[in-house]
Amino acid sequence: MTNRIDILFNELSLNNETAVIPFVPISWPSPNQTEEIVEEALNAGAHAIELGVPFSDPLADGATNQLAYQEALKNGANMQELFKIVNNLRNKNVNKPIIAFSYFNPIHSYGLKNFASKAKEVGLDGVIVVDLPPEESEMFSKLCINNDLHQIFLLAPTSTDIRIRNVTEQASGFIYCVSVSGTTGVRENFSQDLIHFVEKIKQHTEVPIVIGFGISSKQHIEFVSKIANGAVVGSAFVESIRANQEGDQYRKITEFIQNLVEVNNE
Amino acid sequence: MVKKFPDQEGRFGEYGGKFVPETLMPALNDLEKEFNSAITNDAFNNELNYLLNTYVGRPTPLTYAKNLSKRIGCKIYLKREDLCHTGAHKINAALAQALLVKRMGKKRIVAETGAGQHGVATATACALLGIQAVIYMGSKDYERQKINVARMKLLGAKVEQVNSGSMTLKDAINEAIRDWVTNVDNTHYLIGSVVGPHPYPEMVRHFQSIIGDEVKEQIKEYEGKLPDYILACVGGGSNAMGIFYPFINEKDTNLIGIEAAGEGIDKSHAATLSAGTLGILHGAKSLVLQNQDGQIEEAHSISAGLDYPGVGPEHAWLKDTKRTTYFSVTDEQALAGVELLANTEGIIPALETAHAIGYLEELSKEIKSDSVLVLNVSGRGDKDMDIIAKRLNFFTN
């Protein structure tokens, strides 16, 4: 077992803990800040980090991430930058899982083969391509497998039983369970349907389940801890960073993460 | 045996497919099933045909353009989609999809619009069939096609301005998809062109093919043979696919698509087939305008309906297989096209259509005098009168 994602979930399941995985676009809010944000969040107790490589037409994202992507693109965000950041973090002995999130076109444009081999070279552990369903990813999946890169597939509340079975059969690393039908963005509450949906997935697989879209508070993480193995905190983390750009922004990142991971001590 | 395109996966060669978030995959699979069952269902086809005949005004005429023919030096016929109810071909696919939605039991439709013609067509079909319509429109297009905004509102649709990105068609599609992802249980996304994930390119082509089917009948009556050339403008590519498709296996008919070269193909333009590269946008693999990092570039055209940095996957494939050819025409040439058709035939075309007309002069250099050409007049120009009047200086002393 070499992939850091597998190691993480193995450890967490022994201790019965829930993974907190913050999401932030690279090259944002300013061009060279990503490494510091990642280090700060991981030191504060985040279990892994999800790095967004922006796309000009992010149709699965809500307003918060759309705006951050636009700014990140102006700051020069691209695939080369992602790999440079991951490489630097690994050289600084950052050893927690790093997962890339993007849309298919930027990866396609970089070259699928180049992407997978570069990911292995720099030490990326997983990749989520939000608009690449299993039906379209045969070639990319093979390249990921050959390069010890987990391709994280998504399941949504609308997924049918057949799709749940197909996705769980191909799943590696973890399954990204989308909490609601909709785009990314902070939400107040989650419905009881989510519990049934996660139960349904669990009937098909032992692969860890991480819930994302809308997770923003400690209460949400508590809820997730009862039904799944981890949570991605996206727009809420992005909003927090945006709100605290003046003043001691790194202390605010630490506070934000510490509050969420406290769930594991209760 | 002739292979069927798209194939099972919704691909035209390497183009097409379904590149959408998981949330939408089940809806696309359902739609595919509903579409396939509807088009083989007599009751559905009868209702659609009844409405096309009595409401849309089909078949639309094929007009022999005597003066224009003389000017260009060949025999030119105009397929009069401008005479469809609401003023463009868009109603053919909008009405058909709205009927499908009624069959599926969904109560709400979202759509994107560039020129506003698809938005008006959708709002019209929804008013007729009692379905709630929400139309997304880039705020740049909202400004330049104001008359159509007013029409949509009068028809009872909600028009949402989109302020992200280039504030044009591309961004309206993003926003319509976001709405669809959020409300997929009760909402259908009514796409206005042969773009988007499978089954949309096939479905919109099917519903627009009535244009080419009619031309085939009409031209045989007038000329006793099939046309040598068919000319259509290409934005997403639906009016072109609609008139091309019934002629795909008629190898003696040259199929020519005209894109928008904007200010020039070396400057800002919307000529995706002529200058685009392989990429994935709005759920399909096709040619797109993009930079070296795979970020989509802003398109430019005087015509809102052609102002799009992508194109339907089937066109990309037809271009590769050399069945069709594509050229591009600048804003200036399109304006000259509007004047040419207005002056010679008394028909004011939409700025989109004007691109096809703008290519005639170039074509006249090689075309034989007994050649028969059919030009698809995809829409009428009322919506563009503000822009046309300004650009042609009608109100300055």
Ligand SMILES: Cc1ncc(COP(=O)(O)O)c(C=O)c1O
């Ligand atoms: C009159 C007219 N022609 C052409 C188009 C371009 O679309 P397509 O290429 O799908 O026919 C539009 C789009 O708005 C239109 O309104």
